[in-house]
Amino acid sequence: MDSSNPGTTVLLALLSVLLIVWFFRSKRPQYGRLPPAPPALPIVGNMFQMNIKAPHKSLIKLNKQYGPVFTLWFGSTPVVVLCGFATLKEGLIERGYDFSGRYLVPILQKISAGYGIGFSNGERWKQLRRFSLSTLKNFGMGKRSIEERIQEEAQFLVTAIRNKQEIPFNPDFLMRCAVSNNICSIVFGERFEYEDERFLTLMERAEGISRALSKPGVQIYNNFPKIMDFLPGPHQKIFQNIAGLKTFVNQMIQSHRDSLRKDFPRDYIDSFLNKMDEEKHNPNSEFTDENLLMSVVNLFLAGTETTSTTLQWAIQILVKYPHIQERIYQEICEVIGSCRRPSIEDRAKMPYTDAVIHEIQRYIDLVPMNLPRMATKDVEFRGYLIPKGTLVITLLSSALKATSHWETPESFNPNHFLDENGCFKKSESFMAFSAGKRMCLGASLARMELFLFLTTLLQNFVFNSVIDQKDIDISPAASGIVVIPHVYEFCAISR
Numbered sequence: 001m002d003s004s005n006p007g008t009t010v011l012l013a014l015l016s017v018l019l020i021v022w023f024f025r026s027k028r029p030q031y032g033r034l035p036p037a038p039p040a041l042p043i044v045g046n047m048f049q050m051n052i053k054a055p056h057k058s059l060i061k062l063n064k065q066y067g068p069v070f071t072l073w074f075g076s077t078p079v080v081v082l083c084g085f086a087t088l089k090e091g092l093i094e095r096g097y098d099f100s101g102r103y104l105v106p107i108l109q110k111i112s113a114g115y116g117i118g119f120s121n122g123e124r125w126k127q128l129r130r131f132s133l134s135t136l137k138n139f140g141m142g143k144r145s146i147e148e149r150i151q152e153e154a155q156f157l158v159t160a161i162r163n164k165q166e167i168p169f170n171p172d173f174l175m176r177c178a179v180s181n182n183i184c185s186i187v188f189g190e191r192f193e194y195e196d197e198r199f200l201t202l203m204e205r206a207e208g209i210s211r212a213l214s215k216p217g218v219q220i221y222n223n224f225p226k227i228m229d230f231l232p233g234p235h236q237k238i239f240q241n242i243a244g245l246k247t248f249v250n251q252m253i254q255s256h257r258d259s260l261r262k263d264f265p266r267d268y269i270d271s272f273l274n275k276m277d278e279e280k281h282n283p284n285s286e287f288t289d290e291n292l293l294m295s296v297v298n299l300f301l302a303g304t305e306t307t308s309t310t311l312q313w314a315i316q317i318l319v320k321y322p323h324i325q326e327r328i329y330q331e332i333c334e335v336i337g338s339c340r341r342p343s344i345e346d347r348a349k350m351p352y353t354d355a356v357i358h359e360i361q362r363y364i365d366l367v368p369m370n371l372p373r374m375a376t377k378d379v380e381f382r383g384y385l386i387p388k389g390t391l392v393i394t395l396l397s398s399a400l401k402a403t404s405h406w407e408t409p410e411s412f413n414p415n416h417f418l419d420e421n422g423c424f425k426k427s428e429s430f431m432a433f434s435a436g437k438r439m440c441l442g443a444s445l446a447r448m449e450l451f452l453f454l455t456t457l458l459q460n461f462v463f464n465s466v467i468d469q470k471d472i473d474i475s476p477a478a479s480g481i482v483v484i485p486h487v488y489e490f491c492a493i494s495r
């Protein structure tokens with residue numbers, strides 16, 4: 001055949017496309033009876049149907065077209081998406097074990113290699129999860145409770161904000177330091193001064209990782225990891241920051257080893273080292289150096305970024321809606337007053353504040369697509385067969401913004417969590433921390449932090465905007481794994 005002939009070239013191109021389509025089609029039958037899927041292109045799959053700046057929005061659209069369970073193709077990888085409260089309840093809670101795996105998309109695989117609580121599976125995950133939950137509980141620890149640590153840190157935060165002397169500033173950095181110090185205190189046994197050079201580097205790394213994970217470049221890495229490994233982009237920044245973070249954590253672990261007293265564990269690292277020693281003759285033990293390092297990295301990042309980003313959103317929303325800020329202050333005056341520190345017991349007597357915090361979490365929809373899950377076995381689900389190992393996206397956003405469950409799902413409305421008597425009203429559709437066996441391990445810590453930090457801040461300050469409240473944009477600035485707010489400066493006026 002003469003390939004210089006234009007007709008032949010077209011024929012060859014057509015043949016190549018057909019071959020590629022056939023290749024991918026021929027691979028699909030091994031994927032069981034997957035739920036319906038929008039038409040996909042060879043090689044790229046449905047990639048071009050995704051809004052790269054807000055992928056969860058594309059999934060919501062597809063949900064309307066294809067129903068609550070559908071498939072997408074990311075390249076030649078099938079992804080099953082579960083949408084809507086009823087489907088999520090069934091998938092995450094009632095069939096909790098079936099989808100309790102963590103799917104390691106290439107970027108997570110590269111960062112964690114499957115070690116640590118957040119990114120492990122099977123027996124490893126079970127052992128680490130059980131240990132971490134009970135250790136975090138114990139680090140109320142009889143000596144100083146987690147509540148006391150948060151209360152103390154909230155006072156440090158108040159002092160740092162007061163030092164700004166009511167001039168406009170961006171509170172994000174100080175809030176990130178305060179939140180991070182809670183997890184540092186639990187994991188490393190110490191808090192850091194906000195000016196400490198080592199701490200500043202840690203904060204930069206944590207922020208760098210979280211910002212980069214919300215950039216579209218990461219999706220490109222996940223689709224073409226082998227090529228992207230050699231190219232510049234936000235993924236390279238993530239790898240550098242993770243490497244720096246691991247070096248820091250390794251130094252901390254070494255200094256804990258040097259000063260360990262078996263009968264007096266000071267923190268999570270000491271408890272883990274003790275457990276490693278206890279299990280040193282057990283060949284199946286998952287209490288290893290790699291799991292210690294990655295579990296600490298997981299706790300540090302998960303514990304710092306999520307709660308502090310929620311607080312950033314909270315301040316913006318309260319500045320935008322000063323009447324809501326004022327109503328919380330009234331509740332603080334009635335229940336706590338101005339002389340004593342807020343405590344977690346107050347929450348039950350402060351339904352309005354509790355409702356606002358829940359509504360902030362619902363409205364901001366911080367982790368809209370949840371962390372990637374995986375089918376742990378071949379799963380029969382609503383007439384489909386989802387093979388073991390399939391990537392499953394549980395679209396938390398579809399529960400947090402469900403029109404069937406919320407009166408005004410797209411607008412900020414604390415009444416979503418209040419009954420007609422003004423009492424706090426729970427909602428099953430509130431899945432900000434996900435649900436089921438793999439639900440956020442730090443949910444109760446995070447809830448405690450949000451309540452204590454916000455009430456302490458509002459007890460001491462009124463937050464005002466330097467621009468017109470109407471111009472504060474409370475829609476996301478970036479969406480990826482986490483949804484990030486815009487950046488503003490505020491004045492904190494002392495009460």
Ligand code: HEM
Pocket residue numbers: 102117118119129183298299302303304306307310366367370371373432433434435437438439440441442443445446
């Ligand atoms: C507002 C704050 C927070 C939000 C919205 C949040 C949300 C989430 C979500 C959606 C997941 C994924 C759950 C799933 O796969 O179904 C998760 C997992 C996790 N979170 Fe949080 N989180 C928050 C705070 C924290 C804190 C303070 C910690 C620190 C202890 C923490 C530690 C973890 C860990 C270790 C996992 C992995 C659990 C596992 O894979 O078994 N989180 N979180």
